[in-house]
Amino acid sequence: MTIQPRTLKGFRDYLPQAAGSREWLIEKAKGVFRSFGYLPIDTPALEYTEILLGKGGAESDKQLYRFEDHGGRDVGLRFDLTVPLARYAAQHIGKLGTPFKRYHVGPVWRGENTQRGRYREFLQCDFDTIGTESLVADIECALVIHALFEQLGQRVQIHINNRKLLSGLLEKLDLGAQTVPVLRALDKLAKIGPQKVAQELEAQAGASPRQAREVLALAELEGDDQEILAGLRPMLAGSELGEQGLSELEEVLAGALAGGLPPGRLVLDVSIARGLDYYTGTIFETFLDALPGIGSCCSGGRYDDLASLYTSQRLPGIGASLGVDRLLAALEELDALPAGGASAPIFLPLFDADRLADYLALAAELRGQGLGVELYPEARKLGAQLKYADRRGHRLAVVIGGREWEAGTCQLKDLRSGESSEVSLEDLAAECRRRLGRDS
């Protein structure tokens, strides 16, 4: 009796095309992180439950994969990379020193309701600068986000806001204690509109109709950066926090331009709130020019203190998280993923088993020149071998039979156009490089 081969509900296998796309994305992202001096770290999938519980709210606690290990310890699978980072920083910051810039790519687990089309295991891809309040780190965060999407061939608009604007206004309105319900209400602005948000502000945050109007007036400011800033100034006049938020925004906007961001890529958007009250300064959301409706593909912000639950050392910082699954879905919809996946570009059919040594030597020679080659392992009919190659997305096939070996030539077949031409084996590596370079 065989066991039914199946994955758990909410979990998925990655077939080669999907795994290759994800690997391509992650390698691009890591290259960008490193080019800005961020360093990789890793933490265990399993943590003591006391590290994880209560850090992501009641829903997160309910979704925790939690169990008792062989030693009777109460353990859980990490549900994000931020809580482990906080624990990690508290534990190691003495050795690491500050500022500490890290990236971390790894799976996280949440026993979510899968009806929303979400998976219970997914990859997170985060980068953070910890231990500095310098706005250079905020500027750099915008530059990294921009460079990430540039590497993926996508133009984006990065929306920036600063939490101090709202906090300053709420302070002025004596609603400072109501930040959380206000944020929750404002987060729905795009979805339910200003009238319903005003109702929610009154019902949930105890705002008067006039206060609700003033909060909405701030969140609804529109125009270019300078127009919005001009609108904000009178609203926040007299609030130290609000004015600080304004000057921070101006500094980050100017710094991003100096750091090479083309004008119009980083735009002030006072409507973004980013639900969590965790953020305290700059916040970012990122939208693809080609597919803005899919939502923010990279979000983050500045926080006052990362690890207060685990250490008395104050660790302010800023970071963002790339939405890997959403971004891959968008790139697929845009047909912007690399076509052949991770396939070796060259396919070498094994035509004549007696010549195996020659095929092996040729494959080695091409690889020695930096060209990936897949040699088919069986001397089956050429048609069957080429069918295999088609499915895998190779770019070129090097077809050589007995006659070609004698003549020192091959048929070089472009697997996209179907065209073939005779090429001497001497020129083969150069010709392959030329063809691959030209269309890649």
Place this chain on the structure above:
Amino acid sequence: MTIQPRTLKGFRDYLPQAAGSREWLIEKAKGVFRSFGYLPIDTPALEYTEILLGKGGAESDKQLYRFEDHGGRDVGLRFDLTVPLARYAAQHIGKLGTPFKRYHVGPVWRGENTQRGRYREFLQCDFDTIGTESLVADIECALVIHALFEQLGQRVQIHINNRKLLSGLLEKLDLGAQTVPVLRALDKLAKIGPQKVAQELEAQAGASPRQAREVLALAELEGDDQEILAGLRPMLAGSELGEQGLSELEEVLAGALAGGLPPGRLVLDVSIARGLDYYTGTIFETFLDALPGIGSCCSGGRYDDLASLYTSQRLPGIGASLGVDRLLAALEELDALPAGGASAPIFLPLFDADRLADYLALAAELRGQGLGVELYPEARKLGAQLKYADRRGHRLAVVIGGREWEAGTCQLKDLRSGESSEVSLEDLAAECRRRLGRDS
């Protein structure tokens, strides 16, 4: 009250240097896999327990991290990547087709006794060719192993054997049913010596003293490949299986030479047995020339049928597994890991906060030329900034103060030698590239 920040026993955090080394190793390995046409896949960390139980023996079952999930399912964390591959192949092979060449890098979990210095979470890095009996796949397996270590700057000796030799001999000796205890005994040959192995063969495998002598005579054959082959022929004469093993070995040895392996890198070693009775043909172990005593750093072999527990489709294959932790320990001992880890090669101190825009622009320009740059985020004293850089392993520091900005120059400091020289900002990118290229 703060929560004590700590990891679970047997688990570990990766600090940036260690994470960078591992990332470097894995990216090199993936590059080699791809250059031979292997494709990436991924599978979930969690599987139904019935998929995992009983597949790795009693010890593996005992070490399984097993629990009930939110839906009352009996689930476990994968303990290797082979069982998930078998399940995956059974589930998807219709879509994937054969031959199917995949690599898979991912964490696995085993609740092992940590006294042996082993971790309960570790990374596995496997590659396999499934669905073909062609020895081209065996030859390629040796070529991949060799290319992997070449990429890491290490010369290796790959030891090859074929299970059919021993199986043939045991058949001849009427010990065919005793393969498992014989393998278990022979696996200890290097550790406990031939006399104790002979005793174990008699006690555990029911061999007569003469039979034990004949088994040991095979496992103890020494010399160059031709001498060993010559010694094997009479021992295996008349055994169809044994003679098949001999001809397979000869074909793989010849193919590896044709495929570019220098002579002496793939050597016949009849003493390797690779404990598991899972292997049925070619088997490999790999030893570093510079540190053979650390043990095999890449091992694998051919199996008759990967997924018989999950499907009736026969899936023969061959693959190997890179011993990531052992290899990293060896490379560290050999001082053969990249010095700066994943650090950006260039460090740019922020000397003069009023010139922030200029520093940002310069960093952007260097990055635009493909040079990684870390800009320090605070205008602290130069000494403190350079101390930070030293700890991180940057290669060059570009020191620019007010005077240098006026003059359009900088002090380019080599952080290894400590030497500084004045370079014009115009020439900076080219000069950095020259210096980094020269020593890398």
